[in-house]
Amino acid sequence: MDEVFKLQSKVPDRAMVIMAHPDDPEFFCGGTIATWCAAGAEVTYLILTNGNKGSDDPQMTPEKLAAIRRKEQQAAADVLGVKRVIYLNEPDGELQSTLELRQRVVAEIRRYKPYTVIAPDPTRYFYATYINHADHRAAGVVAIDAIFPAARNRMYHPELMGEGLEPHPVKEVWLVGAEFPDLWVDVTELFETKLEAIRCHVSQVSHNEGWVERVQQRHQATDEYGRQVLREGFRVMILR
Numbered sequence: 001m002d003e004v005f006k007l008q009s010k011v012p013d014r015a016m017v018i019m020a021h022p023d024d025p026e027f028f029c030g031g032t033i034a035t036w037c038a039a040g041a042e043v044t045y046l047i048l049t050n051g052n053k054g055s056d057d058p059q060m061t062p063e064k065l066a067a068i069r070r071k072e073q074q075a076a077a078d079v080l081g082v083k084r085v086i087y088l089n090e091p092d093g094e095l096q097s098t099l100e101l102r103q104r105v106v107a108e109i110r111r112y113k114p115y116t117v118i119a120p121d122p123t124r125y126f127y128a129t130y131i132n133h134a135d136h137r138a139a140g141v142v143a144i145d146a147i148f149p150a151a152r153n154r155m156y157h158p159e160l161m162g163e164g165l166e167p168h169p170v171k172e173v174w175l176v177g178a179e180f181p182d183l184w185v186d187v188t189e190l191f192e193t194k195l196e197a198i199r200c201h202v203s204q205v206s207h208n209e210g211w212v213e214r215v216q217q218r219h220q221a222t223d224e225y226g227r228q229v230l231r232e233g234f235r236v237m238i239l240r
């Protein structure tokens, strides 16, 4: 089993979690978010799509589903202690890294000034047993392109300066879903909180038998003292 490397990394005072779908923050890194919130971090979610294709129920409509998923996402964020959730309402399954979307993401980065941004690894096309959702890759591309150089450079998206949104340099980028994570966060103590937050996404997990066991298996590891722990992995960039 892999070792758990607990690298020194301070809890950011402000963090932004940029994800494609309602439920992505909780599945990918809900334990880390809970840990940061408990330590006093101000965490903002930026959810890029409305999740309106996440159902196989023939009775469900995209409009109904989008409204349900927004409520579920808010409930999950409340469980973890997240300060605010911003929805950009792009259609699910059609996320593209456009200039227009990048500007909207830059605006929120400049508004809330995160020290750290968590986003999906945009280079991840597939895993051992499933294909990565194209929206996750697009969310990763738009997030990192917004962070550098657009959010920190006043010449990018000059319209934003007129709204008082001054340049802001993000200092750390933590990518989830990476093939080779280089930082592991031990989330054993707050794993139940992560599960409780995932459970808020009733439309996604209520028909998904065995999801708790699968989530648990994905997080299991042995630490350097031989203890069983539950962990979340990141590929981390410290930006100069």
Ligand SMILES: [Zn+2]
Binding pocket: 020, 021, 024, 133, 136
């Ligand atoms: Zn997703």
